[in-house]
Every structure is written in structure tokens, then in C-alpha cells.
Amino acid sequence: LTVLNAGRRYLKAQDLSGKVFVTSGLGGMSGAQAKAAVIAGCVGIIAEVDEAALLKRHKQGWLMEISNNLDHCIARLREARKNKIALSLGYHGNVVDLWERLVHELDTTGELLVDLGSDQTSCHNPFNGGYYPVQLGFEEGKQLLSSNPGQFRMLVQESLKRHVAAINKLADKGMFFWDYGNAFLLEAQRAGADVAKKGANKTEFRYPSYVQHIMG
Numbered sequence: 001l002t003v004l005n006a007g008r009r010y011l012k013a014q015d016l017s018g019k020v021f022v023t024s025g026l027g028g029m030s031g032a033q034a035k036a037a038v039i040a041g042c043v044g045i046i047a048e049v050d051e052a053a054l055l056k057r058h059k060q061g062w063l064m065e066i067s068n069n070l071d072h073c074i075a076r077l078r079e080a081r082k083n084k085i086a087l088s089l090g091y092h093g094n095v096v097d098l099w100e101r102l103v104h105e106l107d108t109t110g111e112l113l114v115d116l117g118s119d120q121t122s123c124h125n126p127f128n129g130g131y132y133p134v135q136l137g138f139e140e141g142k143q144l145l146s147s148n149p150g151q152f153r154m155l156v157q158e159s160l161k162r163h164v165a166a167i168n169k170l171a172d173k174g175m176f177f178w179d180y181g182n183a184f185l186l187e188a189q190r191a192g193a194d195v196a197k198k199g200a201n202k203t204e205f206r207y208p209s210y211v212q213h214i215m216g
Contacts, residue, residue, distance in 0.1 A: 002180075003040040005214045006116050010176035016042040017084040020077060021116040022102065023180075024095035026053045026063065030120030034088035035062040042116075043080045044088045045073060047095035049138040054090045068092040070101045077113055095119065096134035096159055099166035106173060114170060117177040118210070119163075124183040126156050131187070133159035157191035164193035171207070179209045 007016045019042045023033050026048040034057055037044025046063070048054050057063035064087060067073050073091050080087040091098055105113055122130030132141040133155035145152045171177050179185045185205045188195050197204040208214070 002210050002214055003036050003042065003116065006176065006178060006210075007040065007042070009214060011115060016040045017086070018081055019043065019115040020045065020081055020113060021118075022046075022095075022098065022114045023118045023120060024048065024098075025120030025122075025182075026050075026057045026090060027120075027122070029182075031057050031060075031062060033120060034064075034090065037088050038064070038086045041086045043077055043086070045077060045091060045098065045114075046088065047091045047093060047098045049092075049094055049132045049141075051092055051138075054092055057090065062088070063090045064088045066090045066092060070097065073098070074101065074105060074113070081113070094132065094134040094159075095121070096163045096166065099163060099170070103166045103169050106170065112170065112173045112175060114175050117167060117170065117175055118180045119184045120180050120182055121184065122182065123187045126160075126183075126187050127153045131156055131160070134162060135159065160188045160191040161193045164188045164195055168194060168206075177207045178214060179205065179207055181209060181211055 003021060007013045021037050021042050021044045024047040026046055034044055034046050054066050058066055073089060076089055102114055105111055129145060132138060135155050136144060167177050185195050185207060195205050197206045
């Protein structure tokens, strides 16, 4: 319902075939995103750093494909988008790398490859394993979290700023992004990322919340 309503509201589209939804998280609350993309008929690319979560969703049948190669992900995205094939592709890697690759594609080809975007990392708990910084691999991140939580926190905040910067570039070209109620925009703001709504008070963000704007 969230994906369908986002399409209806922001893309003015009842049919999401050929549309691309990019997000992250395939864990407890977020695992249904892959299934939702296929039910809605769109192309869903979902990043996840934890291979165990990817394999679980693939075994369930909620996730159709897994890849750790961004070149392959972009090629599959283009193919499914062109042919209007419903696809759920799990990218085994950090979502910031995925967003930045989509910016690179926009900069080099002029193509905006994503229509809808969101995030379901556990940003309500970003400094204790809910969000892994792009600067480190998953296992490296876990080690740093254990050995130097202060440094881990700093890298998370740097990562959040990069995360938002990439989303902002794509949104400026017409992608529609929403907050999934996971405190992503709040923690990004605390990290110093550019998420404030221009001309509004400090508690308002430039991107909508799925509760008020989409489900409501």
C-alpha cells in the first residue's frame, strides 16, 4: 500500500510497471519491501549489508535475486525498467554506494534511473548496529563498533551526510523520496545533513513521512 500510494500521489500513476523503487533494509520490519515492489509491479532494488538477511528473504521467495555487484544491479535495473518486468533485486552492500552510483549514472548519462526512494535502516538505533557506515564493510563495521564506538558514531554521521547528499541530487531531478518512520531524516539532521525544508521551521523536513503523506 505504501509503494502503490506513493506512485499514485507522487508519480500520478496507477500502474507502476517500469518504475523503479530504491530503498534499504531486508531485516525484521523492512524485509517486506522486496515483496511489496513485486506486488506493486515495479522494479525494487533493496540494499542490505547483512548477507544473512538477504539469504533469508531469498529463501522465503520475497526476494527474487541477489547481487553484490553494482554494475550487474544497474544492468538488471535498466533491463527490467525497459521491459516493464516486476523485479526485486537485493544488493548485498551499503545503500550509500547504491545511491551514489545512481547519481553517477545521472551525471554521466543524463538518465534518472529511480522514480521512488525510501530507507528502512534501523535509524532509531544508528550507533549500535542499526545503520552501518559506507566507509567500512559489514564485518569491519561490527569490529569498530565493538572496539571504538566513538569512531563508529563519527563514521555513521559522515555516512548519513553522504546518503542524503546523493538522495538530494536525485530528488532535484524528479525522484520522490519519503521517510519510512525509521528516524532516518531525524538522525540525518542531527548529523548535519541537508534535510531541512526551505522556509519552514526546524522540525519540518524536505521529504514527507509515509504516515501523514502517503498512508494518510
